[in-house]
Amino acid sequence: MKVLFLSNAASIHTVRWVNALANRGHEIHLVFKKDDQPRDNEISNKVILHSLKYGGNKAYFTSAFELHKLYKKIKPDVVNAHYASGYGTLARIAKLKPLILSVWGSDVYDFPYQSKIKMNLIKKNLLYADKIASTSNCMADQVRKLLNSNSVDITVTPFGVDIEKFSRKNESQNKEKICIGNIKTLAPKYGITDLIKAVRILKDNLVKKGLREISDNIVVQIYGDGMQREEILDLIKQLQLEDTVELKGRIPNHEVPAALEKMDIFCLTSVFESFGVSAVEAMALELPVVATDVDGFKEVVENDVTGIIVQRKNPAAIAKALEKLVLNKETRLEMGKNGRNRVIELYDWNRNVDTMLELYKSIS
Structure with a gap:
């Protein structure tokens, strides 16, 4: 099958889709704007x-x-445009x-509500498409809305x-340190400052309960980079967490499994x-997940089974959930096993690619 894939070549989401499709033997033409060039030689x-x-x-x-003109030259069997507002237009x-x-998130949650013109633009783009794809059920409902x-x-x-x-290569080792981790861009919408504040509350609460040794053994590793880096560093110093929280910087996707394997709680x-x-x-690395109550996390994380869902923008609630997992290794391990099983059932990448190819075939 010949596919014209219209998307940002710098995005890891684009990279994974086009590589997977090309590795299945399909002829994939990735088209992108001049300022959306691929990086890090990640594309096959x-x-x-x-x-x-x-x-x-x-x-x-x-x-x-x-x-x-390029489309007429390639003569694709199907076109897959990613991001409804930009490449959809x-x-x-x-x-x-x-x-x-294919809708991604902010293109249907944020962009349409910025003006009537943008709302009309999105509607035109969605109605023009022969088929619509979404990474989640909650986002599909947003499109219907x-x-x-x-x-x-x-x-x-x-x-x-x-x-x-994304599987655990080594069994968990008996270790004194308990590592809480996060892998996200350092930007306001990811609430990293709430995590830092929650860690301060968590450590203080443990000390008040006479558990100073456990408090001292907590480490936090945050992977990612972004506009909030300096603000987050200042907050870490302000809350006296320099010996607890470490900003590890951005890592490529292929290094993520090894980073996750060093963690106990995500x-x-x-x-x-x-x-x-x-x-x-x-979850694929058998980590219990503490996550805020946003639509995407509520769909993926099964509350009290694979992790704990907490109120967003609430450091105290985040700290309470973290404390539960810090103090109960058995719960951590059980939730981790449950999470791995859920990923195998619902989020096996090979089966996800099968779903996309079936969609391609349905209109080609």
């Missing part, structure tokens, strides 16, 4: 790359003629068909994990998530 050489002439938001409009203006439009129709057919194509790569404090891929990755 089996994928054919096409960089458009223009970059920036204007390119979603000004690149239509160039893209249509470009696909519609360039008159690409048959079109599957935008279109004011509960009958819109949307295929859920979860962004799962390679369950072989803690996600986002104020918005349309799908919880980071929770899926942690």
Whole structure:
């Protein structure tokens, strides 16, 4: 099958989709704006790359003629545009068909509500598509809400994990330290400052209960980089957590399993998530997950089975859930095993790719 894949080549989500499809023997043409270039040589050489002439938001409009010419040259069996607001607009203006439009999150949760013009734009893009794909059921419901129709057919194509790569290679070792981890961009919507505040509360509560040794043995590892790095470093110093919290920096996706394997608890404090891929990755490594009550996490994490769901923007609630897991190793291990089983059942990447290919075949 010949696929024109229209998406940001710098995104790990794009990289994983095109690599998986190309490795299945399909001819994949990845098309992207000038400023969405691939990085870190992560894209397979089996994928054919096409960089458009223009970059920036204007390119979603000004690149239509160039893209249509490329489309006529490639003659794809199907077009898959990712991100309804940007590349969805470009696909519609360039008159690409048959079109599957994959929604990602902020394109349907945030963008439409910024103005009436943007709301109309999203609706046009969604209605132009032959099929719509979503990584989660909650985001599919959001699309139906935008279109004011509960009958819109949307295929859920979860962004799962390679369950072989994301598996525990070593049995948990008896160790004194208890590692709480997080892997996210250091940006406000991911609530990293709430995690830092929760750790301070957690340690203080343990000391008040006469458990200073346990408090002293807690370490926190946060992987990622972003605009809030300096603010977070300042908060760590302010709360006197320099010996507890470590900012490890950004790591490529292939290093994530090894980082997760060093952790005992995974803690996600986002104020918005349309799908919880980071929770899926942690659960695959048999980690219990403390996560905020945003739609994406509530769909992925089964409360009191694979982790604990807490109120967002509430450091005290986060601290309480962390304390429960810090003090109960058996609960951590049980939730971790349950999480791994849930990932195998629902978020096996190979089966997720099968679902996408079936969707392609249905309109090609």
